[in-house]
Amino acid sequence: MLKKTAIISVFTCISAYTLAQNISVPVYLDESKPVAQKVQDALSRMTLEEKVAMLHAQSKFSSPGVPRLGIPEFWTTDGPHGVRPEVLWDEWNQAGWTNDSIIAYPALTALSATWNKQMSWNYGKALGEEARYRKKDILLGPGVNIYRTPLNGRNFEYMGEDPFLTSKMVVPYIKGVQSNGVATSVKHYALNNQEMFRNTSNVIVDDRALYEIYLPAFKAAVTEGDSWTIMGAYDMYKNQYSSQNQYLLNDILKKEWNYKGVVVSDWGAVNNTEQAIKNGLDLEFGSWTNGLSAGTKNAYDNYYLAQPYLNLIKEGKKGTQELDDKVTRLLNLAYKTTMNPKKPFGNIASEEHRKIAKEIGEEGIVLLKNQGNILPVDINKAKKIAVIGENAIKIMTVGGGSSSLKVKYETLPLDGIKSRFGKEADVQFARGYVGDIGGEYNGVKSGQDLKDPRSEAELLNEAVELAKKSDYVIFVGGLNKSDFQDSEGNDRKSYGLPYNQDQLIAALAKANKNFAVVLISGNAVAMPWIKEVPTIVQAWYLGSEAGNSIASILAGDTNPSGKLPFTFPVKLEDNSAHQLGEYPGNKQELAAGKGKDQKNPINISYNEGIFVGYRWHDTKKIKPLFSFGHGLSYTTFEFGKANADKTVIGQDDKITFTVNVKNTGKRAGAEVVQLYISDLKSSLPRPAKELKGFEKVFLNPGEQKTVQITIDRSALSYFDPEQHQWVAEPGDFEALIGNSSDAIKTKVKFSLK
Template sequence: MLKKIIFLGLLNFTHTALIAQTKTTPIYLDESKPVEDRIKDALSRMTVEEKVRMLHAQSKFSSAGVPRLGIPEFWTTDGPHGVRAEVQWDEWDQAGWTNDSIIAYPALTALSATWNKQMSWNYGKAIGEEARYRKKDVLLGPGVNIYRTPLNGRNFEYMGEDPYLTSIMVVPYIKGVQSNGVATSVKHYALNNQEMFRHTSNVKLDDRALYEIYLPPFKAAVTEGDSWTIMGAYDKYKDQYASQNQYLLNDILKGEWGYKGVVVSDWGAVNNTEQAIKNGLDMEFGSWTNGLSAGTSNAYDNYYLAKPYLDLIKSGKVGTKELDDKVTRILRLAYKTTMNKNKPFGSVASEEHIAVAKQIGEEGIVLLKNDNNILPIDANKVKSIAVIGENAIKMMTVGGGSSSLKAKYETLPLDGIKSRFGKQTEVKYARGYVGDPGGEYNGVKSGQNLEDKRSEKELFNEAIALAKSADVVIFVGGLNKADFQDSEGNDRKSYNLPYNQDKLIQELAKANKNLVVSLVSGNAVAMPWIKDVPSIVQTWYLGSEAGNSLASVLAGDANPSGKLPFTFPVKLEDNSAHQLGEYPGNKEELAAGKGKDQQNPINITYNEGILVGYRWHDTKKIKPLFSFGHGLSYTTFEFGKVKADKTTISQNDKITFTFTVKNVGNVAGAEVAQLYITDVKSSVLRPTKELKGFEKVYLKPGEEKEVKITVDKAALSYFDADKHAWVAEPGDFEALIGNSSDNIKTKIKFTLK
């Protein structure tokens, strides 16, 4: 801390001294000059050593500025669900601050499940304010990698299986964060779709799948969201690591998309100086993850883009063209963040932030099943509620990897339920099972001690007995943030629920017909008990306001309007990556022990191509457990017949579809109208349908609204890898309107000339 205070003091002195020594303000400090002119001037004043120093970390989460010129250092922080606690300068261990607690926001699966662009903006603005308050310049998020397998340990940090939904939801998040003068770092570019072998894999897929499925969210982040930084991934693609990849970074990102921002490496993702120089990387972080203890006077000088780069320049083996481009991009970032005098001060844990966290949680919760209208629970009619399950009392903000948080508070599901129902209804609790009693990650401790020495049978019998005595049972289970569950670094080992929860749920269903299963997870899970359980709620990881958001939905204070951002397959083999593709890698190479180090990476081939998620299920007619876009409400909606403003369009034309949505139930609620496009006859394989538009509509009882969704040629196109171009084939198309991918309400045919 002292080191940073001294540095900031030097910056102020340097600025003052520079201006005092000159009759006119230097161009790079003159705010009246165009930014690009200021950048050129600053660049011209820097030595080669100063330029190189800006390219790599100087601590775990910061990189150097140029003190001589008053150019500040950069401070990054992990998100994307909250600003990470402070760690020591050179270690992952906690710095021991007492003022680095924050609001934990719902995980990005929950945000995506809102299907609400305004919620995404609110989320970005709030977390950006907290990052700004903590004096962070770059927020390391959001994550937009596509959900390929339900076993991926990091799916909870991403926005689901659909490139269109993710693209639409990521843009307002970026703009909200960056309105605070804090850069986003959209990650992980690209193809980081599993945690197992993430450092030692070589992903193989065709360009069509790359462009149609895996790249669109990153393109939207750049071309529409203007994310000021992009984070490279760990995996290999086309036999080059993603953070130093010619095709991904130079050809596509900086070439085709014209990206002017900064490419930062994931922590420890760089392993070759010459490739890092030439193949598009701008800033290198984490290469020596044990900091100064590596055995040199300054381990950071030995990064790939540090002294090795400087030595190549001084020896004449490489020029400074790439160096100047990298520093230009970094200076461009500085003028938007560290040298931006107009950025707001920020705030932390405000009432507004708490409200945002709660509302996103409420809107993101998905009501999967509600037979017999068990939900909402009327506290005036229910005398007793049994809450069962470890996840009702387990804090979920700590753990899971780099998104682990030091939250100011976390309202647990049991506490939220007691707070909402306890005054009128008796609420009792039984644990039912012991899963993960721990609560620590990188020195952040939840403060809970969930050790329980009772046997599995004792816990089981107590839960069943309590369930028999209650009017309603709420089982709060699912996954958690422990290793090999929803957590960075490893994937899940099974599609089923852990800790023998499936057996417990089946017995609870026999003990009480009024059973609600609330699943806390960022992934789909198997449900062998689904026919026996009348009500199921997908709850996600909801952060500081988790318990309050859940209780609000259970009570009907908030009418659930969340929709699934990914498909729940019945069994793992129904997922295309497991049926057609390679997971976790090539079987022969797995048997031979490949993937253990970077010298022997394992190949992972995406044989399923473009048929990911609902594209696979719908095209191959494989019935899912719950479909993409699915989500029930406490009211009922009707869709009117869709109309189009024209029946035939040209290649440069647009077409608008109009229909009505009416609330024919008794309570106010929101429906998500979803537009899918079908190419009726194509010369290439096309999915049965693809999401190309959606609108969330809020309606009072009896209210009807007209919805308009416009699409253009892009919505009708596929990527032709041979032509390396998007192609819309002339012919007939259909627009399908519904409230999930398997529940189409109305459709209309049109023709492309």
């Protein structure tokens, strides 16, 4: 980091010295001048070589500035849940620093499950502070790709299946991060909805599904959140790779949405100089080049936007119009980040950050089922508590791909449960199953050795015997972040739980009726034992405070209020992408071996169109295991009759719906009021209902509050591909208000003129 520190010092010293000596300050360093003027002045002073150098990496995670002018480098970092540990300059291996351990925050599925926009801002603010403290300029996240299939290995990094929920949750996250002078890089734009063939696929999707399902969160991120950068994806769309794609980057992002920020390539996503120049890419990272075989000292000089671009300009084959636009965008970014004298210093692993991580975890945990009120644990009856399952003792902040973290600490579920209940109860542990014993992922070492030589039968019998002797049994299982589970690079191989957990859960359910299953995962899973298990908790990957967040919910210290951000289908075939679409690709092309390299990409058709997640289940009346928006509480809520402030609206009007919500139970808690819109008669097929508003309301026992949700014509519109515009068709609509997509409590009809 000496190089970066030196550049910043030069920039600071130049400004301080010139001001002190009353010397004329260059316009690009003059704080009194408008940014646009400073950018143009800096641009005018740069050589052709300096401009091209700014467009590509100089190391694994940095790109050069202009040392001669005191313009600093940009330093990027993964990821969306915590700041990645330092790696070596030219290698993926860890740098071995001792001061790069951080707080891990809950995965974005957990954040989205809070349905709480304030929590999203808190998350972004805290994460941005840690990135700023670590001297990072661009945070490579958040991810907003839509949950299309429960097999996608990277779903845990995203915010679920619904474009509206994702849009509303991503904007405050961005604003929170960027309040620290650290740019977000919203990813992966676009259509990166599976890991299998992510580098070698061509997605075929109609314009309506593109605009209604897969683009809204990205649009909100740049038009409402003002994300200073956006990251291109690996996959192809319209036979062009997404990080060099005319339609996605130029036509939609920069023209339709008027985006003025920087387009960053995903690492290794660029493969063509001509397309990278013309089709909207601004900053190239991670391209697979070999400087030695090309006869250069620096491999980064061989990047597609490096020497090849410079040669084309010098040979007169390319002008500098695109170059100046790219550099202008990068300079604008610099004045918000590296050259922003007003950005705070940040902080790392503070008590406030620990508290935020714990609160987000608590609010994101979803109580799926609680038959017989097994939870919260009654400490008066629970003198002996059995905790069973590998995930109770497995570190989860390490693994998953590029989001693998080096943390100050991670409170494991068993430790959290012992800390909370151990003074009043005897808490004992049994392994139950052996899953992933590895302790190193992506160069980060967990320090754990989970080898266990015992047979499957021995482990199961030990767990069952402990369950029989205990007052309460808490099973902590699910998935993990090893390859072919919740992890970047590959998808899951099946919908079911791995490691014989289904057999173990069924046996434990027979052994003890006071039984709760706690699932740790970023994906839906099959539950063949659901009728035998009274209580199920969806706990996600919850970061450094995982064990404390889980224990708080189990004990009832915090009343669960999380809601599912995606549908749990009963079986994989109930998911629309698996019933109608192509996954992992075209069957004939799969058989022919396509998708093995970029020269022979495999086509993936999204035949399900707009009918993704609950839009499919509710429209086709396919009963899910658990519906989108579902989540129980330890108290009860009552919805009053919904009202609207008008029954007929014009195209430019807004309409406000109000509903009273009352806590009718004995505990304080929170409910999420969800507003869905149904178009009763449409020219084009539409889902039975679509989420268009939500508010989380906190209520004490007996307390009642009035919740208001206002919508405009955008909530009534669909995208007409023939006209290539959004259309709000006159006619009758219905507002459906409830606490999940399949639990509508009250309805209001209205008309659009």
